[in-house]
Amino acid sequence: MGQRRKVGSTNTPSSQSESADASKVHSRKHNICMVSDFFYPNMGGVESHIYQLSQCLIEKGHKVMYNQSTATTCFHSLPLLRCVFVRERITVVHAHSSFSAMAHDALFHAKTLGLNTVFTDHSLFGFADVSSVLTNKLLTVSLCDTNHIVCVSYTSKENTVLRAALNPEIVSVIPNAVDPTDFTPDPSQRPPDRITIVVISRLVYRKGIDLLGGIIPELCLKHPDLHFLIGGEGPKRLVLEEVREKYQLHDRVRLLGALEHKDVRGVLVQGHIFLNTSLTEAFCMAIVEGASCGLQVVSTRVGGIPEVLPEDLITLCEPTVRSLCAGLEKVIAKQRSGSVPSPTSIHSRVKNLYTWKNVAERTEKVYDRVAGEEVLPLDRRLRRLRSHCGPVAGSLFALFAVLDFLFLLLLRWLAPDRHMDMAVDATGPNGLWKENRKNSDAGC
Amino acid sequence: MGPDGAPSQSVPWRKVLWEWQPFPDNYVDQRFLEELRRNEGIRQYRYWAVVKEAGFVGQQLSCVAIFITLWLYMEQGLLAPETLFWTSLTCALLGYGLYQALTSQTESCSDHRTHLADSQSAALFLSFTFGFSPVLKTLTESVSTDTVYAMSALMLLAHLVSFPYAHPSPPGSLSLNAALFASVCLASRLPGALHTFAMLTCALLVFALWPCLLQRIRANAPGQFTGVCVGVCVGGVGGLGSQSLGGAVLLSLALVSVTLICPLLLVRLQRHKDNIHGPWDEAEIREDLSRFLH
Numbered sequence: 185m186g187q188r189r190k191v192g193s194t195n196t197p198s199s200q201s202e203s204a205d206a207s208k209v210h211s212r213k214h215n216i217c218m219v220s221d222f223f224y225p226n227m228g229g230v231e232s233h234i235y236q237l238s239q240c241l242i243e244k245g246h247k248v249m250y251n252q253s254t255a256t257t258c259f260h261s262l263p264l265l266r267c268v269f270v271r272e273r274i275t276v277v278h279a280h281s282s283f284s285a286m287a288h289d290a291l292f293h294a295k296t297l298g299l300n301t302v303f304t305d306h307s308l309f310g311f312a313d314v315s316s317v318l319t320n321k322l323l324t325v326s327l328c329d330t331n332h333i334v335c336v337s338y339t340s341k342e343n344t345v346l347r348a349a350l351n352p353e354i355v356s357v358i359p360n361a362v363d364p365t366d367f368t369p370d371p372s373q374r375p376p377d378r379i380t381i382v383v384i385s386r387l388v389y390r391k392g393i394d395l396l397g398g399i400i401p402e403l404c405l406k407h408p409d410l411h412f413l414i415g416g417e418g419p420k421r422l423v424l425e426e427v428r429e430k431y432q433l434h435d436r437v438r439l440l441g442a443l444e445h446k447d448v449r450g451v452l453v454q455g456h457i458f459l460n461t462s463l464t465e466a467f468c469m470a471i472v473e474g475a476s477c478g479l480q481v482v483s484t485r486v487g488g489i490p491e492v493l494p495e496d497l498i499t500l501c502e503p504t505v506r507s508l509c510a511g512l513e514k515v516i517a518k519q520r521s522g523s524v525p526s527p528t529s530i531h532s533r534v535k536n537l538y539t540w541k542n543v544a545e546r547t548e549k550v551y552d553r554v555a556g557e558e559v560l561p562l563d564r565r566l567r568r569l570r571s572h573c574g575p576v577a578g579s580l581f582a583l584f585a586v587l588d589f590l591f592l593l594l595l596r597w598l599a600p601d602r603h604m605d606m607a608v609d610a611t612g613p614n615g616l617w618k619e620n621r622k623n624s625d626a627g628c
Numbered sequence: 629m630g631p632d633g634a635p636s637q638s639v640p641w642r643k644v645l646w647e648w649q650p651f652p653d654n655y656v657d658q659r660f661l662e663e664l665r666r667n668e669g670i671r672q673y674r675y676w677a678v679v680k681e682a683g684f685v686g687q688q689l690s691c692v693a694i695f696i697t698l699w700l701y702m703e704q705g706l707l708a709p710e711t712l713f714w715t716s717l718t719c720a721l722l723g724y725g726l727y728q729a730l731t732s733q734t735e736s737c738s739d740h741r742t743h744l745a746d747s748q749s750a751a752l753f754l755s756f757t758f759g760f761s762p763v764l765k766t767l768t769e770s771v772s773t774d775t776v777y778a779m780s781a782l783m784l785l786a787h788l789v790s791f792p793y794a795h796p797s798p799p800g801s802l803s804l805n806a807a808l809f810a811s812v813c814l815a816s817r818l819p820g821a822l823h824t825f826a827m828l829t830c831a832l833l834v835f836a837l838w839p840c841l842l843q844r845i846r847a848n849a850p851g852q853f854t855g856v857c858v859g860v861c862v863g864g865v866g867g868l869g870s871q872s873l874g875g876a877v878l879l880s881l882a883l884v885s886v887t888l889i890c891p892l893l894l895v896r897l898q899r900h901k902d903n904i905h906g907p908w909d910e911a912e913i914r915e916d917l918s919r920f921l922h
Binding site: 338346352353354359392402423427463464467484486488490492493494503504537538549550 | 654904909913917921
């Protein structure tokens with residue numbers, strides 16, 4: 185089941201001392217294992233977050249492992265995860281996304297193995313329906329003895345603290361980032377005789393595509409030179425196609441279908457205005473990408489979006505057709521009168537707001553802090569589970585923790601740690617690759 | 629354990645990510661969770677209003693009891709199929725008249741169906757049921773009686789569970805189908821084809837037409853609605869009592885718990901409601917967006 189991918193590693197004593205001399209900030213290097221069900225080649229916010237963060241941490245001299253899997257259940261992943269953790273001499277397990285079953289598994293087993301744990305939550309959840317009640321309980325159990333939690337926005341932090349009944353002081357807010365070199369403006373790509381609104385998102389209900397289906401006819405009737413460029417795929421594509429059919433807008437509304445990450449910039453630079461109609465969003469990287477390409481951003485005021493961009497770079501609207509149309513009209517009028525800042529000036533303001541380097545530095549602080557904390561021994565872990573997660577779920581998962589521990593003892597007896605091969609770090613023959621890397625990498 | 633560093637009090641914390649702030653990443657401000665709202669837009673229930681609404685559930689339970697009582701009488705030969713059929717037809721005509729009378733007061737213009745169309749549907753149904761009643765009579769002959777009874781009980785239960793009590797007109801397809809399935813099962817155990825026909829006509833009256841009429845009464849004559857519900861409940865308990873005393877006691881217990889005790893619990897438990905809302909909630913689309921499509 186486990187598909188393991190080594191993102192890369194540098195962790196020989198020599199490199200450690202060198203980079204420690206160079207920075208003097210980080211006293212120790214960590215062996216980090218990233219665990220999630222989401223990874224390349226799939227595309228999405230979580231996937232690119234893990235990938236980019238791992239790359240930057242590797243640059244900083246940490247060793248980063250990556251684990252991915254689907255459909256795991258509580259116990260059978262323990263032998264494999266133990267093998268990975270022991271062989272790679274993992275010190276910190278970093279799990280991503282509350283939707284990922286394997287992330288929860290890994291947190292559970294890592295605590296049994298006595299490793300420090302960090303969890304990053306990427307999404308917002310409600311409290312009202314049955315499915316969220318169940319997932320929130322699972323999250324409570326999973327996070328009650330996790331050392332540190334990372335959220336991508338303050339709203340996401342409030343949400344996670346409430347969902348998992350956490351002490352807010354063990355929750356850090358570290359935003360996502362965008363690679364500014366990937367998203368540069370190019371005004372020459374904009375057709376001069378029209379105003380183009382770009383939408384790039386999965387075409388699903390949560391992204392507010394129904395609202396978009398109301399906005400398109402409303403605005404296209406008023407502005408004959410307005411064009412829509414829509415990238416992304418999903419079940420709600422039908423709504424957009426129906427609207428296009430009914431109002432005969434085939435030449436003005438282009439549906440591009442699913443886009444690869446490398447093609448996104450090419451679409452963005454063709455537009456004047458970036459529109460985001462999401463109904464819920466923890467951070468929203470799309471609007472940062474849009475602004476980085478020099479577009480005027482119009483978005484709904486939901487979730488963490490108001491925290492992401494300064495007021496003069498974004499027009500926030502209520503999630504209704506009327507409010508979004510009003511916001512778009514305002515921006516279109518500004519665009520026509522030429523009173524909008526130039527794409528280059530917007531790019532230069534946005535490019536330093538969110539960088540992966542900054543994210544990696546802040547995440548590193550979390551690792552440093554976590555490495556100094558103790559992992560709860562079994563008896564205190566059981567007590568914590570039972571006091572924190574309610575009598576039923578707490579006792580049930582305390583039982584699971586005990587079983588997990590016994591299973592671990594059995595595994596240790598069958599295959600003792602000292603008999604396990606330690607993984608050789610990929611530094612190339614005589615550290616050759618490492619040298620290359622140093623020369624070629626200017627930074628990330 | 630506290631935040632990593634002591635924040636300087638000179639700069640107020642802002643809930644923004646785009647600006648570097650002199651606070652550690654795990655800083656918790658005074659304003660943390662200030663946008664949390666509890667029990668927003670909560671409905672305050674009044675006990676008797678809830679009881680009145682629960683009356684619909686109670687009378688539907690009684691309707692099932694009445695139907696079973698009629699079936700028991702038919703099976704024992706105490707009720708002639710002709711009597712049942714003509715009574716049903718008379719009731720249907722009376723009910724239809726009442727329905728029209730209640731309609732004409734308010735939304736007669738929005739009602740597109742004519743009397744002719746209604747009588748056509750009725751004639752179609754009656755002739756088909758009459759023609760097929762010999763087939764329906766022998767439909768479950770190869771199935772054991774126990775299975776038929778168990779199936780009927782299950783289906784009537786499904787009818788009660790899936791019945792759309794909030795908008796019972798027209799009755800939901802699942803609940804109506806479950807009820808008619810149960811009726812066919814039961815009717816096929818009766819002695820003759822005419823019995824089966826009469827029973828199915830009666831089933832259609834009780835499970836398909838009566839909820840529509842009752843909904844109309846609830847909407848247009850709320851004063852009479854309570855009386856009708858009580859009447860049906862009394863009829864159900866009385867009818868079942870004439871056949872099985874234990875059944876009547878069980879039914880009345882069920883009625884009391886559904887119409888009196890459950891509403892009491894609902895009103896009492898409202899105090900413990902703790903619903904939290906905040907900026908993380910998924911926004912709801914309240915507009916009617918279908919106007920853009922159709």
